[in-house]
Amino acid sequence: xxxxxxxxxxxxxxxxxxxxxxxxxxxxxxxxxxxxxxxxxxxxxxxxxxxxxxxxxxxxxxxxxxxxxxxxxxxxxxxxxxxxxxxxxxxxxxxxxxxxxxxxxxxxxxxxx
Amino acid sequence: xxxxxxxxxxxxxxxxxxxxxxxxxxxxxxxxxxxxxxxxxxxxxxxxxxxxxxxxxxxxxxxxxxxxxxxxxxxxxxxxxxxxxxxxxxxxxxxxxxxxxxxxxxxxxxxxx
Numbered sequence: 001x002x003x004x005x006x007x008x009x010x011x012x013x014x015x016x017x018x019x020x021x022x023x024x025x026x027x028x029x030x031x032x033x034x035x036x037x038x039x040x041x042x043x044x045x046x047x048x049x050x051x052x053x054x055x056x057x058x059x060x061x062x063x064x065x066x067x068x069x070x071x072x073x074x075x076x077x078x079x080x081x082x083x084x085x086x087x088x089x090x091x092x093x094x095x096x097x098x099x100x101x102x103x104x105x106x107x108x109x110x111x112x113x
Numbered sequence: 114x115x116x117x118x119x120x121x122x123x124x125x126x127x128x129x130x131x132x133x134x135x136x137x138x139x140x141x142x143x144x145x146x147x148x149x150x151x152x153x154x155x156x157x158x159x160x161x162x163x164x165x166x167x168x169x170x171x172x173x174x175x176x177x178x179x180x181x182x183x184x185x186x187x188x189x190x191x192x193x194x195x196x197x198x199x200x201x202x203x204x205x206x207x208x209x210x211x212x213x214x215x216x217x218x219x220x221x222x223x224x225x226x
Contacts, residue, residue: 004156031212040122042203042218043157050212058213090156099145099164100207102214104156 003027004105006091011110013085021076021108023091029103030096032074036060037088037107046089049074050096078110085112115140115206119217127225132176132191134220136204139185145207146187147214148178152200160202163187174198199224 004025013019025032031050035043045058049068063082068074074093078085088109092102120135138144145164149157161172168180174197178189187204204217 006156033212033214040218042216044216045213048212056212088154092157094212096212099162100212101147101159101162103159104149106156107154109154 004091004093004103006089006105006108008108009106011108013110013112015112016080018077018079019085019110021078021089021091021110023074023076023105024072025074025091025093025105026072027093027103028071029093030071031094031100032068033092033094033102034058034064034066034074034076035090035092037090043090046076085110115144115208115215117204117206117215117217119202119204119220121220122218123221123223125223125225126194128196129193132189132194132198132222134189134202134204134222136178136187136189136217137185138187138204138206140206140208142208145209146178146180147205147207148172148176148187148189149203149205150174150200151203151219157203160189194222194224196224196226198222 007022033048034046047066049055065077090107091105094100094102118137147162148160161170163180171177201221
């Protein structure tokens with residue numbers, strides 16, 4: 001079954017700790033994305049990667065970091081510098097050319113206590 | 114720059130009634146347009162997309178949307194609402210050749226029995 005997996009579904013961390021969210025896809029997509037969702041805000045782009053070993057900042061990259069060492073994986077680290085980390089985080093992927101339709105994973109809800 | 118405006122953060126319809134969710138976009142070049150649906154605590158699922166072919170686009174679950182360039186609109190409709198349609202709906206615009214999808218803030222649809 002092809003798709004995007006995000007783990008864990010729910011994550012709790014203490015303030016001041018870094019935390020890494022996992023995103024894996026087996027769709028053979030070149031491009032991957034991380035979004036943050038807050039109630040009433042829609043989705044905002046944090047980082048995206050067009051190809052392995054390359055990534056670009058989105059609209060709200062401050063306090064976050066990513067890596068893209070493998071085509072299938074695009075982990076997101078929420079650092080202690082992120083002022084309001086509690087949110088729903090969504091990972092997506094796309095083929096990387098043409099219409100470039102994005103397909104989404106199930107999301108991770110991060111709560112910082 | 115491109116942007117998306119969804120009119121109405123919350124829409125309520127009776128079961129069996131017409132569903133109309135409004136989306137207006139701005140884009141400096143012909144866009145690709147998308148509607149996604151999100152059920153509580155889940156990721157986004159693609160409903161339909163406009164890619165400059167037919168202006169009337171049919172999607173999953175009986176939904177359709179019409180691209181109207183003169184009105185810069187891409188409203189989502191369904192002739193008869195079902196209880197299972199209760200969810201949040203997001204309109205999004207993608208500039209051709211770009212990786213950055215711009216989302217509206219979402220419209221939460223409630224279906225009254």
